[in-house]
Amino acid sequence: MDEQDILKRAEGIFEKEPKLIELPPRGKAVFVGDTHGDIYATKYVIETYLTGDHIIIFLGDYVDRGEYSRENINYLLQLKVHNPEIIHLLMGNHEGFLFKEFRPADFWESLSHKERGVYGSTLGKLPYAVYSKNGVMGLHGALPDVEDLKDFEKIETGDRYWDQIVWGDFNESEGNYLGHYLGRPQYGRDYFEKIMARFGKNVLIRSHQPYVKQSIFDKRCLTIFTSMAYTRERTIAIVDLEEKSISNIDDIVIENL
Numbered sequence: 129m130d131e132q133d134i135l136k137r138a139e140g141i142f143e144k145e146p147k148l149i150e151l152p153p154r155g156k157a158v159f160v161g162d163t164h165g166d167i168y169a170t171k172y173v174i175e176t177y178l179t180g181d182h183i184i185i186f187l188g189d190y191v192d193r194g195e196y197s198r199e200n201i202n203y204l205l206q207l208k209v210h211n212p213e214i215i216h217l218l219m220g221n222h223e224g225f226l227f228k229e230f231r232p233a234d235f236w237e238s239l240s241h242k243e244r245g246v247y248g249s250t251l252g253k254l255p256y257a258v259y260s261k262n263g264v265m266g267l268h269g270a271l272p273d274v275e276d277l278k279d280f281e282k283i284e285t286g287d288r289y290w291d292q293i294v295w296g297d298f299n300e301s302e303g304n305y306l307g308h309y310l311g312r313p314q315y316g317r318d319y320f321e322k323i324m325a326r327f328g329k330n331v332l333i334r335s336h337q338p339y340v341k342q343s344i345f346d347k348r349c350l351t352i353f354t355s356m357a358y359t360r361e362r363t364i365a366i367v368d369l370e371e372k373s374i375s376n377i378d379d380i381v382i383e384n385l
């Protein structure tokens with residue numbers, strides 16, 4: 129498949145997927161943080177975990193910062209086309225360049241006007257989040273302030289709920305909304321606990337913030353990175369979907385690649 133075919137076929141799949149994907153209660157789920165052009169990280173995860181008994185969830189931010197952005201996103205889209213039920217690609221802020229611009233954006237700026245439109249159209253249709261019946265949510269940034277899990281389907285790329293999901297930060301302090309910092313909405317513990325209770329979930333697995341502590345809010349908010357674009361190690365998280373309940377991060381396996 130050439131690049132245009134991959135983009136078109138992947139776009140067709142994303143158009144049919146819900147914005148919030150429910151994980152089946154079978155096997156294990158591997159959560160992968162920002163890869164940011166680090167195709168070696170992506171390939172390592174795929175070679176290790178694309179075994180049939182794992183679902184693999186990428187938490188967004190596939191492009192910019194790393195050397196192989198285009199290779200990384202094309203590889204991921206091709207994997208999605210071949211394994212639509214096993215690989216899930218969620219949206220990060222770096223996939224939403226056409227909806228909220230940022231700098232530096234070396235991948236987007238390397239594209240021609242036409243290419244930017246094609247990638248923007250496909251990546252603008254990525255789903256926003258996943259959840260498991262046993263208590264886990266996964267998304268890129270912060271939780272959206274919607275009333276109900278069903279409302280995820282009404283969130284549109286570029287709206288304020290989308291902004292919370294792909295641009296939102298969590299801080300280890302009390303409080304709800306803590307203001308904006310560098311264009312990123314900031315949220316505290318009260319907000320986290322309120323929305324998780326509303327959704328009936330125990331643990332959030334997310335990425336997006338390289339300098340926040342890996343575990344905050346009484347081991348209920350886990351932040352992982354899988355790219356060498358930052359100083360952190362490449363980290364993934366594995367959730368047993370057959371466990372009765374995942375109540376905090378101690379019930380999750382965290383691995384450094």
Ligand SMILES: [Mn+2]
Pocket residue numbers: 189220221222268294335336337
């Ligand atoms: Mn991000």
